[in-house]
Amino acid sequence: MSTRSDGSLRRVRVRVDGTVQGVGYRPFVYRLAGELGIAGWVLNDERGVLVEAEGPAGAVEAFVARLRSDAPALADVRDIAAEPVPLLGAPGFQIVASERGGAATAPVTPDSATCADCLAELADPADRRHRYPFTNCTNCGPRFTIVEGIPYDRPLTTMAGFAMCDACRAEYDDPADRRFHAQPNACPACGPQVRLLERDGEPVADVDDPLRAAADDLLAGRIVAVKGLGGYHLACRADDEQAVAALRARKHREDRPFALLVADVDAARRLVELDAAEEALLTSRARPIVLARRLGDADVAPSVAPGAPELGLMLPYTPLHELLATDAGVPLVFTSGNLSDEPIAFDDDDARERLSRIADRFLVHDRPIATRTDDSVVRVVRERPLLLRRSRGYVPVSLDLPIAAPEHLLGVGAEQKNAFCVAKDARAWCSHHIGDLKNYETLQSLEHGIAHFERLFEVTPQVVVHDLHPDYLSTRYALGREDVTLLSVQHHHAHLAATLAEHGETGPAVGAIFDGTGYGTDGTVWGGEILVGGLDRIARSGRLRPIRLPGGERAIHEPWRMACAWLTDMQVALPPAFADIVQQRWNMVARMSLQGTGSPFTSSIGRLFDAVAAICGVRLEVTYEGQGAIEFEALADRAAADPYPLEFEHRGEAVALDPRPMILAMLDDIAAGVPVSAISARFHAGLARATADVLVLVAERQQLQLAVLSGGVFQNRLLLELTVEALDAAGLRVLVPEQLAPNDGQIAFGQVAVAAARLAGGRPPG
Ligand SMILES: [Zn+2]
Ligand SMILES: [Zn+2]
Ligand SMILES: [Zn+2]
Structure with a gap:
């Protein structure tokens, strides 16, 4: 546009790209036009928003500038032409009415x-929406969880049934x-309603205000199943040990921390x-669960987060949660409504069936949930958010691909913490958290989710991408798709590529990818990999010195087995920390690790953490993967950070990280009575330094300037901070x-x- 600011008339057509629908953008444009005396129109089409504006040149210029600068809160204007x-x-x-097609x-x-x-x-007694739990407007409210199809319009949401x-x-x-055009607009006269039910599904008698009654139940120590936005939660007061312990026992959830509202x-x-x-x-519109360091005198029951130095907190994100939290007036345990490893319940009948043995009462409502969506989880590292689970509040924001997809793509993800991804052109949509694909319910959830995303974003996958692991349920799903080309991508390459791509990079880079277990190109279990490459290919430039994984998967739940494998390899006898392990079991596992029976080689850093946590007596057995490592990290006293030695072994071009000198030094410290807090700090510092050293060495050899850190092990804040600092x-x-999360x-x-x-x-485009 010209910069003339005389009174001559002009008319422009403006294309606004980005997240500009369902966010109050058109009314904003309408009001802005009124304010500046602009004539014309605005409409939604399939690309975004189209505007024509006519008026004095100066006013039109100001109008176009403010289309970006004054955009409504939920809008994300990417481009204005x-x-x-x-x-x-x-x-x-x-x-003007929406154009279709x-x-x-x-x-x-x-x-x-x-x-x-x-x-x-909500808080105003004179307002017609006073205490109405489904109050929303174009600046807030449910979106992804109620959408059944596109265009985003009330008939294609779960509000369709409410006139x-x-x-x-x-x-x-x-x-x-x-x-x-707030699609979920509702009020007490016409919108969804809440009800409080007994566990048998009968309404609780004599209840005027189900929310207040539910809050009273919580205060009285009862467990209430609460139907929310993306699924059911199980709630109880967080300062009541009896209630929290009962919830833990009924949910069969042994030690994993509970989130709080x-x-x-x-x-x-x-x-x-x-x-x-x-x-x-914590206060962002996404309202994730934020992991933060707990205060010593925090008034929460011991069973909320046994052994954890952090608490996971969230603030209310719907009026329903707002009213419940405010009425209760005490912190509430707010954990997903499921039995240990099952997916979170979101369908009413299913919830009643699955949760009636856990909850005393049900706070329900009659707006269906279109897509099961778990709470997101995030922690801050080096003042930046590190997502541990990207789901409600973040999904379905698209990510740009640095190299556009020539065909429509579907990535089916891994086995644990599964999320899938569809893509076309330069855009990719990563799904909500599906969960661990261990059972039929989660597999079904994956299948439904994929079908939903294909409809929502009009992606018809021609190429389906899967992990190399032949037994992953996600791989089997991919192999079962008809009329598609299949591609496989090695697990750690996918970690490296995901991290490069979300930063708009294609490589080459050198990466340290540390995680629990992933299938390697040589059929062994990888998980401590130094990779060089970019999006299209990688080479393995180093790894953790491989060791046996005694008994395969069993070693994940019994970390003492990993300790046994390392100590046997180092010809060290059963140390005192293992008094609980009988000599006979130890000998059996030692034999397995020497002979290799049912014990593949692994280079996993996650399993190394298991081993050292066990050697220090933190956890010999765990109830969830990584528990030993999490508690070991929690113990670290950052002040005592004289790093343990970790050696490199050069084999041609490749480097092997050898932790045996570190384990020996650790055993000496244990014998000398050094506290675990210092041992943990020295271990973290040693591993971070060795990781940085090996990355720097490889980067120098290959003349690279870019380094990548990813994999589930880097959810460990201390290790990540120290490694980034050194690099x-x-x-x-x-x-x-x-x-996206560093995990799977x-x-x-x-x-x-x-x-x-x-x-x-x-090749990058263009
Ligand atoms: Zn609002
Ligand atoms: Zn109404
Ligand atoms: Zn992984």
């Missing part, structure tokens, strides 16, 4: 926490109203230390996952990024 068109001279500004790329947005305006109505009353309809139709930031501050980044995440100091540019939640995106690069011949 204006071109001059002939003057029409027609007065007034209109919102063509490619649907206008994005569905994530669910967003209740806005301040809606909260004010708006006249008052709501008037808001919905009024361009000047905050609820103009607190009413506001002040309540959170009474339980945990919060820095600015943590507070920002920074060495002058390497370091990429770590930010938009990122695998599908990596699979898709690799496939796109390979199909495109490894």
